[in-house]
Amino acid sequence: MSDTRTRIPSPTPLPEHFFQQDARQLAVALLGKVIRRRLNGQWLAARIIETEAYLLEERGSHASLGYTEARRALFMAPGTIYMYYARGGDSMNCSSLGEGCGVLLKSGYPVVDTLSPADSLAQMQALNPSASGGVRAPERLCAGQTLLCRSLQIRVPDWNARRFSADQLLLDDDGYQPSQVLRAPRLGIPTGRDEHLFYRWVDAAYSRHCTRNPARRGQIEGQHFHNLKLETAQQQAQQESRPC
Template structure:
Protein backbone atom coordinates (compact mmCIF):
# COMPACT_ATOMS: atom_id res chain seq x y z
CA UNK A 1 0.00 0.00 0.00
CA UNK A 2 1.01 3.60 -0.53
CA UNK A 3 2.36 5.44 2.49
CA UNK A 4 0.29 8.48 1.51
CA UNK A 5 -3.30 9.16 2.37
CA UNK A 6 -5.32 8.28 -0.69
CA UNK A 7 -6.88 11.32 -2.34
CA UNK A 8 -9.86 11.49 -4.63
CA UNK A 9 -10.42 8.09 -6.29
CA UNK A 10 -9.80 7.82 -10.00
CA UNK A 11 -12.89 8.83 -11.96
CA UNK A 12 -12.14 6.27 -14.68
CA UNK A 13 -9.96 3.25 -15.26
CA UNK A 14 -7.02 3.60 -17.65
CA UNK A 15 -7.24 1.90 -21.04
CA UNK A 16 -4.20 -0.13 -22.05
CA UNK A 17 -2.74 -0.03 -25.54
CA UNK A 18 -3.27 -3.36 -27.29
CA UNK A 19 -0.26 -5.65 -27.59
CA UNK A 20 -0.29 -5.28 -31.37
CA UNK A 21 0.50 -1.56 -30.99
CA UNK A 22 4.03 -2.65 -30.09
CA UNK A 23 4.35 -5.09 -33.00
CA UNK A 24 6.00 -2.61 -35.36
CA UNK A 25 9.46 -1.47 -36.42
CA UNK A 26 11.46 -0.25 -33.44
CA UNK A 27 12.03 3.26 -34.82
CA UNK A 28 8.35 3.68 -35.65
CA UNK A 29 7.40 2.40 -32.20
CA UNK A 30 9.92 4.75 -30.57
CA UNK A 31 8.28 7.72 -32.27
CA UNK A 32 4.72 6.54 -31.67
CA UNK A 33 5.36 6.08 -27.94
CA UNK A 34 6.12 9.79 -27.50
CA UNK A 35 3.12 11.38 -25.81
CA UNK A 36 1.79 8.07 -24.49
CA UNK A 37 1.40 7.69 -20.73
CA UNK A 38 2.94 4.89 -18.66
CA UNK A 39 0.83 3.95 -15.64
CA UNK A 40 1.90 1.76 -12.73
CA UNK A 41 -0.48 0.93 -9.92
CA UNK A 42 1.03 1.09 -6.44
CA UNK A 43 -1.53 0.38 -3.74
CA UNK A 44 -4.54 2.56 -4.51
CA UNK A 45 -2.59 4.99 -6.69
CA UNK A 46 -1.83 5.00 -10.39
CA UNK A 47 1.65 6.54 -10.80
CA UNK A 48 1.85 8.04 -14.28
CA UNK A 49 4.32 9.73 -16.61
CA UNK A 50 4.17 11.00 -20.20
CA UNK A 51 6.89 9.53 -22.43
CA UNK A 52 9.12 12.29 -23.83
CA UNK A 53 12.29 10.44 -24.91
CA UNK A 54 12.89 7.00 -26.43
CA UNK A 55 15.67 5.04 -28.11
CA UNK A 56 15.25 2.29 -30.71
CA UNK A 57 17.48 -0.78 -30.73
CA UNK A 58 17.87 -3.60 -33.26
CA UNK A 59 19.39 -7.04 -32.91
CA UNK A 60 21.47 -6.46 -36.04
CA UNK A 61 23.32 -3.37 -34.73
CA UNK A 62 26.08 -3.34 -32.15
CA UNK A 63 24.50 -0.91 -29.69
CA UNK A 64 21.80 -3.34 -28.58
CA UNK A 65 21.83 -5.91 -25.79
CA UNK A 66 20.33 -8.40 -28.24
CA UNK A 67 23.40 -8.16 -30.48
CA UNK A 68 25.32 -9.97 -27.73
CA UNK A 69 23.12 -13.02 -28.25
CA UNK A 70 20.20 -14.73 -26.59
CA UNK A 71 20.35 -15.42 -22.88
CA UNK A 72 17.64 -16.20 -20.36
CA UNK A 73 18.05 -12.67 -18.98
CA UNK A 74 17.55 -11.15 -22.44
CA UNK A 75 14.71 -13.42 -23.51
CA UNK A 76 12.11 -10.61 -23.44
CA UNK A 77 13.95 -8.95 -26.32
CA UNK A 78 13.29 -12.01 -28.45
CA UNK A 79 9.60 -12.34 -27.58
CA UNK A 80 6.69 -10.81 -29.49
CA UNK A 81 6.20 -7.05 -29.49
CA UNK A 82 4.65 -5.84 -26.25
CA UNK A 83 6.81 -7.67 -23.75
CA UNK A 84 8.59 -5.76 -21.00
CA UNK A 85 12.37 -5.97 -20.83
CA UNK A 86 14.00 -4.52 -17.72
CA UNK A 87 17.64 -4.46 -16.72
CA UNK A 88 19.95 -2.69 -14.28
CA UNK A 89 21.91 0.36 -15.48
CA UNK A 90 24.26 2.27 -13.19
CA UNK A 91 22.62 0.70 -10.16
CA UNK A 92 19.06 1.52 -11.21
CA UNK A 93 16.25 -0.12 -13.14
CA UNK A 94 15.59 0.54 -16.84
CA UNK A 95 12.40 -0.04 -18.83
CA UNK A 96 12.16 -1.32 -22.40
CA UNK A 97 9.39 -2.70 -24.62
CA UNK A 98 9.98 -5.36 -27.25
CA UNK A 99 9.15 -4.36 -30.82
CA UNK A 100 8.55 -6.21 -34.08
CA UNK A 101 11.19 -8.79 -34.86
CA UNK A 102 13.41 -10.87 -32.53
CA UNK A 103 15.90 -8.76 -30.61
CA UNK A 104 14.36 -5.38 -31.45
CA UNK A 105 13.13 -3.05 -28.70
CA UNK A 106 12.57 0.50 -27.48
CA UNK A 107 14.17 1.95 -24.35
CA UNK A 108 12.03 4.44 -22.43
CA UNK A 109 14.73 7.02 -21.83
CA UNK A 110 12.77 9.68 -19.93
CA UNK A 111 9.29 10.94 -19.16
CA UNK A 112 7.39 13.80 -17.53
CA UNK A 113 5.02 13.39 -14.55
CA UNK A 114 1.39 13.18 -15.63
CA UNK A 115 -1.61 14.22 -13.54
CA UNK A 116 -5.21 13.67 -14.63
CA UNK A 117 -8.45 12.09 -13.43
CA UNK A 118 -6.72 8.69 -13.12
CA UNK A 119 -3.52 9.91 -11.48
CA UNK A 120 -4.20 12.85 -9.19
CA UNK A 121 -1.98 14.97 -6.92
CA UNK A 122 -1.54 12.09 -4.46
CA UNK A 123 0.05 10.03 -7.23
CA UNK A 124 2.53 12.78 -8.05
CA UNK A 125 3.28 13.20 -4.33
CA UNK A 126 4.10 9.48 -4.11
CA UNK A 127 6.42 9.73 -7.11
CA UNK A 128 8.23 12.63 -5.46
CA UNK A 129 8.68 10.54 -2.31
CA UNK A 130 9.95 7.60 -4.36
CA UNK A 131 12.72 9.59 -6.03
CA UNK A 132 14.32 12.27 -3.81
CA UNK A 133 17.61 13.90 -4.74
CA UNK A 134 20.99 12.93 -3.24
CA UNK A 135 20.27 15.04 -0.14
CA UNK A 136 16.85 13.49 0.37
CA UNK A 137 14.98 16.55 -0.83
CA UNK A 138 12.15 16.48 -3.39
CA UNK A 139 13.31 16.85 -6.98
CA UNK A 140 11.71 19.46 -9.22
CA UNK A 141 8.75 17.63 -10.74
CA UNK A 142 9.88 18.40 -14.30
CA UNK A 143 13.15 16.55 -13.62
CA UNK A 144 11.62 13.70 -11.64
CA UNK A 145 11.73 11.24 -14.57
CA UNK A 146 14.55 12.85 -16.59
CA UNK A 147 16.50 9.64 -17.19
CA UNK A 148 15.80 5.94 -17.51
CA UNK A 149 16.65 5.00 -13.93
CA UNK A 150 15.01 8.11 -12.46
CA UNK A 151 11.83 7.22 -14.32
CA UNK A 152 11.72 3.69 -12.93
CA UNK A 153 12.52 4.87 -9.41
CA UNK A 154 9.80 7.52 -9.44
CA UNK A 155 7.26 5.02 -10.75
CA UNK A 156 8.31 2.13 -8.52
CA UNK A 157 9.14 -0.17 -11.45
CA UNK A 158 11.52 -3.01 -10.54
CA UNK A 159 13.41 -5.54 -12.65
CA UNK A 160 12.39 -8.63 -10.61
CA UNK A 161 8.69 -7.73 -10.84
CA UNK A 162 8.27 -6.78 -14.50
CA UNK A 163 11.10 -8.23 -16.59
CA UNK A 164 9.82 -10.56 -19.37
CA UNK A 165 6.19 -9.87 -18.44
CA UNK A 166 3.26 -8.73 -20.54
CA UNK A 167 1.41 -5.56 -19.63
CA UNK A 168 -1.26 -5.98 -16.96
CA UNK A 169 -4.31 -3.69 -17.40
CA UNK A 170 -4.86 -3.71 -13.65
CA UNK A 171 -1.26 -3.01 -12.63
CA UNK A 172 1.02 -1.70 -15.39
CA UNK A 173 0.18 -0.39 -18.85
CA UNK A 174 0.73 2.25 -21.50
CA UNK A 175 -2.24 4.45 -22.44
CA UNK A 176 -3.00 6.71 -25.38
CA UNK A 177 -4.45 9.89 -23.85
CA UNK A 178 -4.63 11.73 -27.17
CA UNK A 179 -1.32 13.61 -26.96
CA UNK A 180 0.62 13.95 -30.21
CA UNK A 181 3.97 15.82 -30.22
CA UNK A 182 3.92 18.81 -32.54
CA UNK A 183 7.55 18.13 -33.46
CA UNK A 184 9.99 15.29 -32.82
CA UNK A 185 13.77 15.52 -32.59
CA UNK A 186 15.77 12.60 -34.03
CA UNK A 187 19.36 12.27 -32.88
CA UNK A 188 22.01 9.79 -31.73
CA UNK A 189 21.55 7.58 -28.69
CA UNK A 190 23.32 8.20 -25.40
CA UNK A 191 25.90 6.02 -23.68
CA UNK A 192 26.77 3.90 -26.72
CA UNK A 193 30.47 2.93 -26.61
CA UNK A 194 32.76 3.94 -29.47
CA UNK A 195 32.59 1.44 -32.30
CA UNK A 196 29.16 0.11 -31.27
CA UNK A 197 27.13 2.02 -33.89
CA UNK A 198 27.05 5.16 -31.78
CA UNK A 199 26.44 7.23 -34.95
CA UNK A 200 22.95 5.83 -35.58
CA UNK A 201 20.17 8.38 -35.09
CA UNK A 202 17.83 6.11 -33.16
CA UNK A 203 16.94 8.50 -30.32
CA UNK A 204 13.64 10.41 -30.41
CA UNK A 205 12.60 13.35 -28.23
CA UNK A 206 9.33 15.29 -27.96
CA UNK A 207 10.66 18.74 -28.95
CA UNK A 208 8.40 20.56 -26.50
CA UNK A 209 10.08 18.66 -23.64
CA UNK A 210 13.69 18.73 -24.90
CA UNK A 211 14.86 20.63 -21.81
CA UNK A 212 13.53 17.87 -19.52
CA UNK A 213 14.95 14.76 -21.20
CA UNK A 214 18.18 12.94 -20.31
CA UNK A 215 20.34 15.35 -22.33
CA UNK A 216 18.90 18.27 -24.24
CA UNK A 217 19.50 17.68 -27.98
CA UNK A 218 18.93 21.41 -28.60
CA UNK A 219 21.65 22.54 -26.20
CA UNK A 220 24.21 25.14 -27.28
CA UNK A 221 26.57 23.95 -29.98
CA UNK A 222 24.19 21.45 -31.57
CA UNK A 223 23.50 22.03 -35.26
CA UNK A 224 20.35 20.94 -37.08
CA UNK A 225 21.13 18.60 -39.95
CA UNK A 226 24.44 17.56 -38.41
CA UNK A 227 23.64 16.67 -34.79
CA UNK A 228 19.89 16.22 -35.01
CA UNK A 229 16.89 16.26 -37.36
CA UNK A 230 13.50 17.83 -36.80
CA UNK A 231 10.56 15.64 -37.81
CA UNK A 232 7.09 17.07 -38.38
Protein backbone atom coordinates in the same frame (compact mmCIF):
# COMPACT_ATOMS: atom_id res chain seq x y z
CA MET B 1 -25.77 -0.49 -3.30
CA SER B 2 -22.07 -0.31 -4.08
CA ASP B 3 -19.87 2.35 -2.49
CA THR B 4 -18.59 4.47 -5.39
CA ARG B 5 -16.29 6.41 -3.07
CA THR B 6 -13.71 3.61 -3.22
CA ARG B 7 -13.95 3.06 -6.96
CA ILE B 8 -10.66 3.80 -8.74
CA PRO B 9 -10.88 4.97 -12.37
CA SER B 10 -9.20 2.58 -14.79
CA PRO B 11 -7.14 3.61 -17.81
CA THR B 12 -7.37 1.81 -21.14
CA PRO B 13 -4.18 -0.04 -22.14
CA LEU B 14 -2.78 0.17 -25.65
CA PRO B 15 -3.95 -2.79 -27.77
CA GLU B 16 -1.57 -5.68 -28.37
CA HIS B 17 -1.26 -4.88 -32.08
CA PHE B 18 0.23 -1.45 -31.24
CA PHE B 19 3.58 -3.13 -30.51
CA GLN B 20 3.61 -5.00 -33.82
CA GLN B 21 5.90 -2.39 -35.38
CA ASP B 22 9.54 -2.07 -36.32
CA ALA B 23 11.52 -0.73 -33.34
CA ARG B 24 12.11 2.61 -35.08
CA GLN B 25 8.42 3.06 -35.82
CA LEU B 26 7.48 2.00 -32.31
CA ALA B 27 9.99 4.43 -30.79
CA VAL B 28 8.24 7.32 -32.54
CA ALA B 29 4.75 5.96 -31.81
CA LEU B 30 5.48 5.72 -28.08
CA LEU B 31 6.27 9.42 -27.76
CA GLY B 32 3.41 11.07 -25.89
CA LYS B 33 1.96 7.85 -24.51
CA VAL B 34 1.48 7.59 -20.74
CA ILE B 35 3.01 4.94 -18.49
CA ARG B 36 0.61 4.22 -15.65
CA ARG B 37 1.65 2.23 -12.58
CA ARG B 38 -0.86 1.35 -9.90
CA LEU B 39 0.69 1.53 -6.46
CA ASN B 40 -0.91 1.79 -3.03
CA GLY B 41 -4.32 2.29 -4.61
CA GLN B 42 -3.22 5.10 -6.93
CA TRP B 43 -2.26 5.34 -10.59
CA LEU B 44 1.17 6.98 -10.86
CA ALA B 45 1.76 8.36 -14.33
CA ALA B 46 4.45 9.75 -16.63
CA ARG B 47 4.31 10.80 -20.27
CA ILE B 48 7.00 9.24 -22.48
CA ILE B 49 9.10 12.09 -23.89
CA GLU B 50 12.23 10.25 -25.07
CA THR B 51 12.82 6.84 -26.64
CA GLU B 52 15.65 4.88 -28.27
CA ALA B 53 15.32 2.05 -30.78
CA TYR B 54 17.57 -1.03 -30.78
CA LEU B 55 17.80 -3.66 -33.52
CA LEU B 56 19.22 -7.16 -33.40
CA GLU B 57 21.59 -6.55 -36.31
CA GLU B 58 23.25 -3.39 -35.01
CA ARG B 59 26.02 -3.49 -32.44
CA GLY B 60 24.54 -1.03 -29.96
CA SER B 61 21.82 -3.45 -28.89
CA HIS B 62 21.92 -5.95 -26.04
CA ALA B 63 20.48 -8.61 -28.33
CA SER B 64 23.46 -8.32 -30.68
CA LEU B 65 25.55 -9.85 -27.88
CA GLY B 66 23.48 -13.01 -28.09
CA TYR B 67 20.57 -14.67 -26.35
CA THR B 68 20.72 -15.04 -22.57
CA GLU B 69 18.07 -15.77 -19.98
CA ALA B 70 18.27 -12.15 -18.79
CA ARG B 71 17.67 -10.87 -22.35
CA ARG B 72 14.98 -13.35 -23.29
CA ALA B 73 12.28 -10.66 -23.29
CA LEU B 74 13.80 -9.12 -26.45
CA PHE B 75 13.19 -12.44 -28.24
CA MET B 76 9.60 -12.73 -27.02
CA ALA B 77 6.38 -11.38 -28.55
CA PRO B 78 6.14 -7.64 -29.25
CA GLY B 79 5.04 -5.71 -26.17
CA THR B 80 7.02 -7.85 -23.71
CA ILE B 81 8.73 -5.80 -21.01
CA TYR B 82 12.53 -6.02 -21.00
CA MET B 83 14.30 -4.68 -17.94
CA TYR B 84 17.93 -4.48 -16.93
CA TYR B 85 20.17 -2.57 -14.53
CA ALA B 86 21.85 0.60 -15.77
CA ARG B 87 23.97 3.00 -13.73
CA GLY B 88 22.88 1.31 -10.53
CA GLY B 89 19.16 1.54 -11.30
CA ASP B 90 16.35 -0.18 -13.16
CA SER B 91 15.76 0.46 -16.86
CA MET B 92 12.60 -0.33 -18.83
CA ASN B 93 12.19 -1.37 -22.47
CA CYS B 94 9.61 -3.23 -24.51
CA SER B 95 10.09 -5.65 -27.36
CA SER B 96 8.96 -4.75 -30.87
CA LEU B 97 8.37 -6.53 -34.16
CA GLY B 98 11.45 -8.50 -35.12
CA GLU B 99 13.29 -10.95 -32.88
CA GLY B 100 15.84 -9.24 -30.65
CA CYS B 101 14.50 -5.72 -31.30
CA GLY B 102 13.04 -3.26 -28.82
CA VAL B 103 12.60 0.27 -27.56
CA LEU B 104 14.12 1.87 -24.48
CA LEU B 105 11.77 4.17 -22.55
CA LYS B 106 14.45 6.76 -21.93
CA SER B 107 12.65 9.49 -19.98
CA GLY B 108 9.24 10.85 -19.07
CA TYR B 109 7.37 13.75 -17.52
CA PRO B 110 4.88 13.37 -14.65
CA VAL B 111 1.21 13.44 -15.57
CA VAL B 112 -1.44 14.88 -13.25
CA ASP B 113 -4.99 14.22 -14.47
CA THR B 114 -8.27 12.61 -13.43
CA LEU B 115 -6.72 9.15 -13.26
CA SER B 116 -3.52 10.32 -11.59
CA PRO B 117 -4.26 13.32 -9.32
CA ALA B 118 -1.84 15.45 -7.31
CA ASP B 119 -1.58 12.79 -4.59
CA SER B 120 -0.04 10.49 -7.19
CA LEU B 121 2.65 13.05 -8.02
CA ALA B 122 3.42 13.40 -4.32
CA GLN B 123 3.84 9.63 -4.08
CA MET B 124 6.26 9.69 -7.04
CA GLN B 125 8.28 12.40 -5.31
CA ALA B 126 8.41 10.32 -2.14
CA LEU B 127 9.68 7.33 -4.12
CA ASN B 128 12.37 9.39 -5.87
CA PRO B 129 13.75 12.10 -3.57
CA SER B 130 16.67 14.32 -4.56
CA ALA B 131 20.25 13.32 -3.77
CA SER B 132 20.04 15.37 -0.55
CA GLY B 133 16.79 13.70 0.46
CA GLY B 134 14.59 16.65 -0.44
CA VAL B 135 11.62 16.84 -2.80
CA ARG B 136 12.68 16.46 -6.42
CA ALA B 137 11.14 18.97 -8.82
CA PRO B 138 8.47 17.38 -11.08
CA GLU B 139 10.44 18.13 -14.25
CA ARG B 140 13.43 16.16 -12.89
CA LEU B 141 11.50 13.19 -11.50
CA CYS B 142 11.62 11.08 -14.67
CA ALA B 143 14.46 12.79 -16.58
CA GLY B 144 16.34 9.59 -17.37
CA GLN B 145 15.69 5.88 -17.65
CA THR B 146 16.52 4.96 -14.05
CA LEU B 147 14.76 8.02 -12.60
CA LEU B 148 11.65 7.09 -14.57
CA CYS B 149 11.59 3.57 -13.14
CA ARG B 150 12.35 4.77 -9.62
CA SER B 151 9.53 7.31 -9.66
CA LEU B 152 7.06 4.63 -10.76
CA GLN B 153 8.64 1.80 -8.73
CA ILE B 154 9.16 -0.45 -11.74
CA ARG B 155 11.85 -3.00 -10.90
CA VAL B 156 13.79 -5.63 -12.79
CA PRO B 157 12.83 -8.64 -10.60
CA ASP B 158 9.15 -7.74 -10.77
CA TRP B 159 8.70 -6.94 -14.45
CA ASN B 160 11.42 -8.40 -16.68
CA ALA B 161 9.96 -10.71 -19.37
CA ARG B 162 6.38 -9.93 -18.33
CA ARG B 163 3.52 -8.44 -20.30
CA PHE B 164 1.90 -5.14 -19.42
CA SER B 165 -0.93 -5.57 -16.92
CA ALA B 166 -4.25 -3.72 -17.18
CA ASP B 167 -4.52 -3.43 -13.40
CA GLN B 168 -0.87 -2.83 -12.45
CA LEU B 169 1.31 -1.42 -15.23
CA LEU B 170 0.26 -0.29 -18.69
CA LEU B 171 0.77 2.16 -21.51
CA ASP B 172 -2.17 4.48 -22.13
CA ASP B 173 -3.12 6.88 -24.94
CA ASP B 174 -4.71 10.05 -23.54
CA GLY B 175 -4.89 11.71 -26.94
CA TYR B 176 -1.72 13.79 -26.74
CA GLN B 177 0.75 13.75 -29.65
CA PRO B 178 3.96 15.75 -30.06
CA SER B 179 3.95 18.22 -32.92
CA GLN B 180 7.74 18.36 -33.35
CA VAL B 181 10.24 15.55 -32.77
CA LEU B 182 13.99 15.82 -32.31
CA ARG B 183 15.99 12.95 -33.76
CA ALA B 184 19.57 12.31 -32.62
CA PRO B 185 22.15 9.57 -31.91
CA ARG B 186 21.54 7.40 -28.87
CA LEU B 187 23.32 8.14 -25.60
CA GLY B 188 25.98 6.01 -23.94
CA ILE B 189 26.78 3.80 -26.93
CA PRO B 190 30.47 2.75 -26.87
CA THR B 191 32.71 3.75 -29.75
CA GLY B 192 32.57 1.24 -32.58
CA ARG B 193 29.14 -0.08 -31.64
CA ASP B 194 27.05 1.89 -34.14
CA GLU B 195 27.05 4.99 -31.99
CA HIS B 196 26.43 7.11 -35.10
CA LEU B 197 22.89 5.83 -35.73
CA PHE B 198 20.14 8.42 -35.24
CA TYR B 199 17.92 6.06 -33.27
CA ARG B 200 16.89 8.44 -30.48
CA TRP B 201 13.65 10.45 -30.56
CA VAL B 202 12.56 13.27 -28.21
CA ASP B 203 9.32 15.23 -27.96
CA ALA B 204 10.61 18.73 -28.80
CA ALA B 205 8.14 20.37 -26.40
CA TYR B 206 9.80 18.50 -23.50
CA SER B 207 13.40 18.44 -24.76
CA ARG B 208 14.68 20.48 -21.78
CA HIS B 209 13.42 17.74 -19.46
CA CYS B 210 14.81 14.62 -21.18
CA THR B 211 18.07 12.85 -20.36
CA ARG B 212 20.12 15.31 -22.42
CA ASN B 213 18.59 17.93 -24.68
CA PRO B 214 19.62 17.21 -28.30
CA ALA B 215 19.11 20.91 -29.09
CA ARG B 216 21.19 22.24 -26.20
CA ARG B 217 23.76 24.98 -26.72
CA GLY B 218 26.60 23.91 -28.98
CA GLN B 219 24.56 21.37 -30.93
CA ILE B 220 24.05 22.10 -34.62
CA GLU B 221 20.74 21.28 -36.28
CA GLY B 222 21.28 19.05 -39.30
CA GLN B 223 24.55 17.77 -37.88
CA HIS B 224 23.95 16.72 -34.26
CA PHE B 225 20.15 16.48 -34.41
CA HIS B 226 17.17 16.91 -36.72
CA ASN B 227 14.02 18.85 -35.84
CA LEU B 228 11.10 17.15 -37.58
CA LYS B 229 7.35 17.37 -37.75
CA LEU B 230 5.78 14.28 -36.20
CA GLU B 231 4.51 13.13 -39.60
CA THR B 232 8.02 13.39 -41.07
CA ALA B 233 9.52 11.41 -38.19
CA GLN B 234 6.88 8.73 -38.70
CA GLN B 235 7.55 8.59 -42.44
CA GLN B 236 11.31 8.30 -41.96
CA ALA B 237 10.90 5.46 -39.48
CA GLN B 238 8.51 3.66 -41.81
CA GLN B 239 10.85 4.01 -44.80
CA GLU B 240 13.82 2.69 -42.80
CA SER B 241 11.84 -0.32 -41.64
CA ARG B 242 11.27 -1.51 -45.19
CA PRO B 243 13.55 -4.34 -46.28
CA CYS B 244 16.16 -3.34 -48.88
